[in-house]
Amino acid sequence: MARVVVVGTGIAGLIAAYRASAEHDVVLVTKADLGESNTKYAQGGIAAALFPDDSAEAHAADTVRAGDGLCDPATVDVLCTEGPGRVRDLIALGVEFDRINGELERGHEAAHSARRVIHAGGDATGLAIETALVAAVRTLALEVHEHTFMRDLVIDDSGPDRRVSGIEVVDTAGVVRVIDADIVILASGGAGQLYTHTTNPLVATGDGTAAALRAGVVLADLEFYQFHPTALAVAGTPLISEAVRGEGAVLLDEHGRRFMFDVHPDGELAPRDVVARGIANAMAAQGGRPVLLDATALGRDYLEQRFPGIDRSCAAHGFDWATTPIPVTPAAHYWMGGIRTDAHGRTSLRGLFAVGEVACTGVHGANRLASNSLLESLAFAWRATDVLTDAWPQFASTATTLGAAAAGDVPVDRAQVQRLMWDLVGIERSAAGLRAAAAQLEEWTVVGDSVSDLETRNLLDLARLTVTAALCREESRGAHWRTDFPESSALFAQSFDCVVPASLRVKEEATL
The missing domain is CATH 3.90.700.10 (Succinate dehydrogenase/fumarate reductase flavoprotein, catalytic domain)
Incomplete structure (x- = not known):
């Protein structure tokens, strides 16, 4: 039996905690209330080929088409073939989707070739899922830490393989402590608070992605931010x-x-x-x-x-x-990029999994197909819990590796970061604007050690790397639109992996 720490309580985190608890000692950590997450606010629904006039192949084709040449066909196949079964599992867990005459009611959304989006409470699908899963988790004997902020990952370098050994957290009293773990599953969501105008709740500050970045974990596709x-x-x-x-x-x-x-x-x-x-x-x-x-x-x-x-x-x-x-x-809505994972949520750091929006599985490519996000969280969180104690595979990373800017010394507040990102790294981008953004971000630093300050530090770290990735992709593809490179290019028909050089990681850790 392993000690598994799950960070985040949206659909991905709750599914991971629920399933892992059957065989492991599970600790669930969330910086807000148990039911507060991006999942709660999802309106449209969840897409899956559940109907006789639809197919997993058609769903996969729509996903790849929307992803504008950057989707991973293998993980798209997983999503679309396993997705219907996972939705039925949600129903078994108590999610009551809307029905007409006893049959699931389905809607149509952009870029889908069939009506395959099911919903609950009309436009309260996320809330219905969150409510059912929180209720299911509360029936289990889990160790739950609400209002507990994950500051960083704890790394064990003592053995032959570098691995995660826990998380460093801050509680409501400001006390810093370590929660030990054999396995850490990051399900901490996206970073919608990078932008002034966003559909994301206040908790979406990229904490898991930033912690992974500082730990030297491979990230990918950070230039692709979807604006609803x-x-x-x-x-x-x-x-x-x-x-x-x-x-x-x-x-x-x-x-x-x-x-x-x-x-x-x-x-x-x-x-x-x-x-x-x-x-x-x-x-x-x-x-x-x-x-x-x-x-x-x-x-x-x-x-x-x-x-x-x-x-x-x-x-x-x-x-x-x-x-x-x-x-x-x-408005800023969803990050296609995140922590690079394989088809079971495993990352480049032994013992660390990532599921949900914090992860980059390759499913969404350059532009997520509508209502695929809840399905991705569900399908890959489920898969992760099937391999928690399996042998760790060699993590393959063959794309371009990017560095990140060092921290500056000019104090900055969150609103300044958000305005700069909205103005210069938003729906349309250019080399001049991105270089100006990079120069400004390099000068800024976050002063203070409150949870709010630590969240802003995370956003600043991620903003720097997002700008770097956007500068390197000299083309327009999906959600990344360069006014100076308005066409897509075969030279860029690949993902960009991103890591922080060890020298910067040491400098960053010294400031904690």
């Missing part, structure tokens, strides 16, 4: 699910003209990166003002029944979307 096309253009940028467009809502400029068919033959149902750029360009043409999402043709009754959460959000901000188009803008 439609967030309500108000403070907090609440998400307006892609499923709304999938059911027939259309995008209009401020003159009432439907503009997306000028951009792509699929109009509003083009891949997310295309729609986000189309909206950004339309906004630029009208002085930066938001575009409009017109869902009025769907009718009040349907909107209230199918999208109750969005309906309440619109009403709370003074909008009646049943009668009037609502203002929307793109």
Whole structure:
């Protein structure tokens, strides 16, 4: 029996903890409440080939097409062939998906060739999954640490193989201690707080990815950050699910003209990166003002029944979307990059697994297909728990290795990092803007050792490496759009792996 520490309590972390507990001593760590994660806020649903008129092969083809030439075919095959079985496992764990006449109700989202997205509570799929899994985990005799922040990984260099031996955490009283582990599973989510405008909750500060970075673990594809096309253009940028467009809502400029068919033959149902750029360009043409999402043709009754959460959000901000188009803008949503893993969640560091958005399995390539994120978390967290005590394979890494900038000495706050990333490393990028961003980031440092300061340090570390990766990819592909290199290039049809040189790791550790 191994001691397994799971960091994070979204769908990936909860599934990993639940399944690992059957054979191992599990410790579950989360920096917020047990039920707080990105999963909780997922609206659209979960995609899987569950229906007779669909197939895993069709789902895989859609995933690869959206990924713009960078998906790993092997992990895509795992996702799409094993995904339906994992969704049925979710149902067995108590997730109640919406049904019509006893059959699963399914929706359509952009870049899918079939209606295969199932949902719960209309637009509360993530909440339904989180609630069911938290309830399942609470029935187990797990050691749970809420409001406990993971500061760094603990590494054992004493043996022939470098390996993880635990995590260093900070509790609510500011006390630093080590939780020992034979195995660590990072399920700590993404880093949406890198950007001023984001659909992500405040907890999404890239803690697991940054800790892995400082430990010398291989990361990959950090230049690929997906911007959701439609967030309500108000403070907090609440998400307006892609499923709304999938059911027939259309995008209009401020003159009432439907503009997306000028951009792509699929109009509003083009891949997310295309729609986000189309909206950004339309906004630029009208002085930066938001575009409009017109869902009025769907009718009040349907909107209230199918999208109750969005309906309440619109009403709370003074909008009646049943009668009037609502203002929307793109916002940072999902990181395709992360900790490089194999098809079982294993990383380049022995004993360390990564699952969910913190991981880069290669499934999403340069641009995630809508509603594949929950499925990826579920499928690969499940697979990870099947091999926790197996022999550790040789980790293959053949792509370009990137360095990272050293820390500077000018104090910075989080809002400054977010504004710089939004302005210069956002939907559209250029060499001049990226170099300016790199120079500024190199000058900055984070002062203080509160949990908030440590989160900001993580964001700053990840911002530096994201800029480096974006500079190296001199092409436009998927969610990475370079105005100075607007075409894709066969020279860049590969992932870029990223590590921090040992000299910088030593310097970083000395500041802790």
